[in-house]
Amino acid sequence: MISPTVFFVAIVSSMLINNIVLMRFLGVCPFLGVSRKTESALGMSAAVTFVMLVASVLTYILYYLVLDPFGIEYISTIAFILVIASLVQLVEMFIKRFSQKLYKMLGIYLPLIVTNCAILGIVEINIRENYAVQYGFGAGLAVAVTSALGAALGFALVMFAFSSIRERLDAATVPESWKGVPISLVVAGIMALAFLGLGGIV
Amino acid sequence: MAEKKVAKNPMKKKKKNGRLDILTKGFIRENPIFIFLLGMCPALAVTSTMETGLGMGLLVILVLTGSNVVVSLIRNLIPEQIQIPAFIVVIATFVTIVGMLTEAYAFALHQSLGIFIPLIVVNCLIMGRATSFASKNKVSDSAIDGFGMALGFTFALMLIGATREIFASGAIALGVYLPLPFEISIINTEMYLFNMDVFAGPAGGFIVIGVLLALFTAIGNYRQKKKEAERQAWIEQKKKEAAERKRKKAMESAGDAS
Amino acid sequence: MFDKIKIAGILLVVGMVAGLAIVGVHTLTEDRIEENRLAMQYEDYVSIFPDMDLTNYEEKALDQDVLTTRITAYDSDGDFLGYIFIGESASYGGTNRVLVGVDSDGRIVKVILSQTQDTANIVQNVIDILDKFEGQAFGEVDYDAPSGATQSYDSIWRVVDAVSLMIEGDPTQEAFESVFEDADSYDVLFDHEDLAFVEEFNIRDADGTILGYAYEIDVDDENTVFLVVDQDDVFKGFVPKDAVDDETQAMIEAYDDHIDTPLVDIDPDTGDILEDAINDLKPLVETTTRVDYDIVVRYKDYIEDDEVVGVTYIVRTDGYNARMIGEVTIVDDELFSFVIRSHNESADWGAIIIDDGDLQEALIDADNPEDVDVKEYTTFDATSGATQTGEAMQRIVVAALEYHNEEGGQ
Amino acid sequence: MTEAIIAIITVALIVFIYIGSYVLNRRVPAPYQKVDEATCGACSNYACGVKQKLSEER
Incomplete structure (x- = not known):
């Protein structure tokens, strides 16, 4: 039996210490691209959270029930990206069919997720962590999903904070050549410095 | 009267050698990182040293050239409606293969790039070239385009990597990660006291790319202003010439009338 | 329709070609990758021992x-x-x-x-x-x-x-090795209360066969001695854990003559704690049948007219935090009493149900302890520790009954 | 050898599923929605259906 602290550490470390955007450099494209407005940042975060959770479950099962037993781990890259891509297609289809409201909220962001390295990155990291070997298949799945949730929350946190800063930046007087992405990157660098300090938590 | 030197029309495009242009446009004019902001994740993650940046660049060269060739080859075989997913399959296959080759022949590089090798799959640059160029052009042109674009990408990664490495360690080493027969430092300032570790870390990555982007934007702005000024000057001259011609004509017609 | 079949065909061909290419490259690079991984390990080894x-x-x-x-x-x-x-x-x-x-x-x-x-x-x-x-x-x-x-x-x-x-080296392990050459590992069996010794161990060889048992005696704060017996309860001497002072050493040596005599035949007269330990152990040895440490230790038989009427089993299992030991007494093939002898559950959760005693009673009264719904007794905390404590308690009773039924109380 | 065949079949199967789901998704029409063209133009995603629709409309 694994103790509850494992889950706590998994959430805290993947949300704050190994923050997916600022420490692991995953999902930088949406971080820069969709963070101009707080509203769209939150929409993107919601879509990422949902897809990330489902994708970690699916790929974990695929890896430990198919790829690992047959010794064909080497096809995991192509298998994972295609699983994520088809997942996104199916989710988009269902949302289109059954909930117009939800589609209005998430519709634009769903296709963007296929090329979001955050999802594929977290899925790969979860497999590399060997949770199934450490905790057993079932508990390992729980830990993997927990740390995926932590990563998604960390993404949402940084997206929200960054979009708020950018809304202010738009109103600030910035030298001509620094306007837009360059100054945002420097701001992101300062945010990364701040997150560096969170490393002392554990 | 000596003939006045006529200013060239800056708006008229210089005639360019087609293939050479395809090859070189990725360097500055259409640089994937500095101009289009494509593939920012690897640009931040694997550029703590120049050599890892170079290594990543080499892998992208292999994948992008290969996928462009294959996409261009099969562009007429695949029905329109399933083109994009078919391209993704092609790219994912190439990435898997290149990943295995790296692990076999450049193990240190494979270890240091870590999960960013499989993540080449989701690099927008590769899919972007496949849809916007390779699916519409000949095999040879697509190959050159892929190679050139990836070369520009490599150049950008190396520039970022070199900047970060020199600030972080005061030296630039080569031969640590790539399977080269030698291991040397290209530049060594020997100023160990002034090393700033933060540049090897995440914060340094963001800041360096930000500064370099601002630099590129500034250069671009300067060029554009220069071009604008040239254009203005040319228009002024043309106007003057026209006015001159008009005056002459008027004088001639006045002379005829008299 | 033909269009759809064509698309499906192309899909399959694309997939097959992709799979073929990947498998092909894999077979080519497989050996080299393996070699590289080995080389990486060797690099670490060599950095420790360059020669x-x-x-x-x-x-x-x-x-x-x-x-x-x-x-x-x-x-x-x-x-x-x-x-x-x-x-x-x-x-x-x-x-x-x-x-x-x-x-x-x-x-x-x-x-x-x-x-x-x-x-x-x-x-x-x-x-x-x-x-x-x-x-x-x-x-x-x-x-x-x-x-x-x-x-x-x-x-x-x-x-x-x-x-x-x-x-x-582990001092406990070394002490056991000085008695049994083949000693390879040991397990803590259970804690004794109100006796001269505090903990009971079994000693195993590399194959897992039990060689003998040891009982830890704390002579005073600094000196600890093990009483060791073999599988047949033949006395194997006292051995010190770590170094002991001269006084304790002398106490130990006084028993050297008794080595290799059955424990029940030893009748010491030294008046020290070692004598108490032997006297405390004798009745246990006479009545105890050891089965396996993890499952059941048959502890005491109650005999009436030469017939076994009751048996006490000691059962060990893992509770929420650590080992939990229970004592189950079965008289006339029916559960008679159930006591938790030692546990390490947290005071806020697990210990509450143990102290409460309701679950013990329910387990004894139930026709089939397996059917008792532990959750009913842990309503204050439906999710974590307490439920597991309760389940561990249930396991102890079930294991004792199962063993009893299989062996027929013999 | 069986391992290789399983690998090929797995890849083919996943490709089939993916492209199948893609085709199915394309057939389901998206509910009409107003898109902020400026934000949309700044994004360089190839797979974005909204963007394709916008360019078709133009």
């Missing part, structure tokens, strides 16, 4: 929580260089793989963090401090933990600690 002969080393898998492998290193002349212990230990980012090199004098050569998922700058803090291990002898390892890297550092420390225990 190590990579064609001649022994690798032994260790059956231990932290340490996974022990490598015995020789130099090119075949001379023994030392051991490399490989351990895996959890940190916040994932599992850390740690290598500890130990030379033939039992000193640490080097500690290497060979694989980690922790954040780079935290890892750097830890690596900076690893040099301090170099050259230290086990038993007196001194270290400064770096600030802000607690989890990463602890995971390394756990491995060094485990190596230390393995090199320094």
